[in-house]
Amino acid sequence: MKFRQATRENVSLLVGLAGASGSGKTYTAMRLASGIAGEKRFAVIDTENGRASHYADLFAFDVLELREPFTPEAYAEAIKAADDAGYPVIVVDSASHEYAGAGGILDMQESEFERMGGRDTAKMASWVKPKMAHKRMMQRLLQTKAHLILCFRAEAKIEMVKKDGKLVVQPKQSLIGLDGWVPVTEKTVPFELTVSFLLTPDHPGIPHPIKLQEQHKALFPLDQPITEKSGQMLAAWASGAPKAAAPVAEPPLPVRSASAAPDAAAPYITPDQAIHLDDLCKERNIKRAALLNAIGAQVNRLSLLPAEQYAPALAWIERASAA
Numbered sequence: 332m333k334f335r336q337a338t339r340e341n342v343s344l345l346v347g348l349a350g351a352s353g354s355g356k357t358y359t360a361m362r363l364a365s366g367i368a369g370e371k372r373f374a375v376i377d378t379e380n381g382r383a384s385h386y387a388d389l390f391a392f393d394v395l396e397l398r399e400p401f402t403p404e405a406y407a408e409a410i411k412a413a414d415d416a417g418y419p420v421i422v423v424d425s426a427s428h429e430y431a432g433a434g435g436i437l438d439m440q441e442s443e444f445e446r447m448g449g450r451d452t453a454k455m456a457s458w459v460k461p462k463m464a465h466k467r468m469m470q471r472l473l474q475t476k477a478h479l480i481l482c483f484r485a486e487a488k489i490e491m492v493k494k495d496g497k498l499v500v501q502p503k504q505s506l507i508g509l510d511g512w513v514p515v516t517e518k519t520v521p522f523e524l525t526v527s528f529l530l531t532p533d534h535p536g537i538p539h540p541i542k543l544q545e546q547h548k549a550l551f552p553l554d555q556p557i558t559e560k561s562g563q564m565l566a567a568w569a570s571g572a573p574k575a576a577a578p579v580a581e582p583p584l585p586v587r588s589a590s591a592a593p594d595a596a597a598p599y600i601t602p603d604q605a606i607h608l609d610d611l612c613k614e615r616n617i618k619r620a621a622l623l624n625a626i627g628a629q630v631n632r633l634s635l636l637p638a639e640q641y642a643p644a645l646a647w648i649e650r651a652s653a654a
Contacts, residue, residue: 340570340571341569341570341571342525342568342569342570342571343475343476343477343478343479343569344367344478344479344525344526344565344566344569345472345473345478345479345481345523345524345525346363346478346479346480346481346524346525346526346527346565347480347481347483347514347520347521347524347526347527347528347541347542348360348363348480348481348482348483348527348528348530349482349483349484349485349508349512349514349527349528349529349530349541350483350484350485350512350529350530350531350532351484351485351486351487351512351531351532352484352532353532353535354485354530354531354532354535354536355530355535355536355556356424356425356482356483356530357379357382357383357386357424357482358386358535358536358606359530359535359536359556359557360422360424360480360482361375361383361386361389361390361392361422362390362536362557362558362559362562363480363557363558363559363561363562363565364390364392364420364422364478364480364562365390365391365559365562366558366559366560366561366562366563366564366565366566367419367420367478367562367563367565367566368391368418368419368420368562369419369563369566371391371418371419372391372392372393372418373390373391373392373393373418373419373420373421373422374392374393374394374395374413374416374418374420374421374422374477375392375393375394375395375421375422375423375424376394376395376397376406376409376410376413376421376422376423376424377394377395377396377397377424378396378397378398378401378423378424378425378428378432379424379425380396381396382424383422383424388609388619388632388633388634389605389606389609389632389633389634390634392422393418395409395412395413397409397428399428399432399433399434400433400434400435400438401428401429401432401433401434401435402429402434402435402439402464403429403435403436403461403464403465403467403468404464404467404468405434406423406426406429406468407467407468407471407472410423410471410472410475410479411471411475413477414475414476414477418477419477419478420477420478420479420480421475421477421478421479421480422480422482423479423480423481423482424482425482425483425484426481426482426483426516426520427482427483427484427514427515427516429465429468429516429517430515430516430517431515436461436462436464436465436517437461439460439461439464440457440458440461441457443456443457443458443459443460443461444457465517469519469520469523472523473523478566478569481520481524483514483515483516484514484515485508485512485513485514485515485529486512486513486515487502487511487512488502488503488505488508488511488512488513489501489502489503489511490502490503490504506521507520507521507522507541508529508541509529509539509540509541510529510539512529512531514527514529514541521541521542522542524542525547526540526542526543526544526547526551526565527540527541527542527543528540528541528543528551528557529541535556536556536557537553537554537555537556537557538551538553538557539553540553546568547565547568549564550564550565550568599634599635599636599637599638600633600634600636600637600638600640600641604641605633605634605636608622608633608636608641608644608645608648609633611645611648612648615648615651615652617648617651617652619633621651622644622647622648622651623636625647625651626640626643626644626647627640628640628644
């Protein structure tokens with residue numbers, strides 16, 4: 332046995348994003364993954380019936396649509412396939428199905444309980460197989476070379492507590508949740524993560540830390556949405572680069588493709604504007620390439636469109652729709 336000096340080098344990241352519908356989990360995960368991956372494509376394991384593909388024109392990624400049963404083994408196999416394929420980042424949206432989805436560990440426990448006769452004495456024993464399957468999946472995650480971003484659904488929970496002799500209803504206090512919002516997952520998962528955040532519908536993309544250690548605080552300003560910049564800085568930290576300065580508030584700068592060459596000083600349209608243009612194109616059966624060509628944009632993705640071209644893009648869509 333021989334010890335060596337400890338160094339931070341090529342650390343694999345495990346990032347958790349939890350939130351209710353409308354909190355920006357998927358979009359934030361895509362931005363973070365894009366920043367970590369740089370010019371490379373990343374992988375998305377989609378359990379949400381193709382929802383990730385809504386962002387296909389905003390980010391460079393490949394998708395695997397995982398169907399039920401959402402067993403721990405199915406997740407482990409999908410993650411291993413993405414890792415073996417060499418993707419630098421793997422987004423899992425949503426990891427909650429492994430716990431509460433059809434065929435997940437809650438269903439596995441219920442099946443085991445019924446198989447054992449449904450007696451109260453069998454409740455504890457019925458958890459053995461599901462927990463072992465989950466443990467094997469977590470071991471697969473911890474052995475993954477790629478960086479992992481896990482999206483979790485979150486539920487608002489309450490509890491009854493006694494205060495001054497009276498029962499009071501309050502948001503549930505939880506070591507893995509925040510302000511009553513609790514990620515839908517096996518209770519030990521958040522402790523395995525490098526960082527984890529709660530996102531809320533009233534401020535989509537703004538991180539509320541569940542687990543945020545001192546060395547990562549500068550990478551995630553708590554008054555700004557998580558952007559590609561945070562991903563870039565997190566990747567640099569994981570590679571062993573010196574501590575980076577906190578990102579300043581600025582318009583988000585999506586990662587450029589090699590063929591994109593707009594004015595480097597021009598600010599980009601906002602993520603909401605990019606999604607709005609994309610939705611209009613889908614609704615009116617307009618090809619995005621036709622839109623970009625018509626307004627003279629020197630980019631190949633809507634997210635890279637300079638801000639001054641947003642109004643001309645809207646006007647062209649209206650004219651094209653009326654023609």
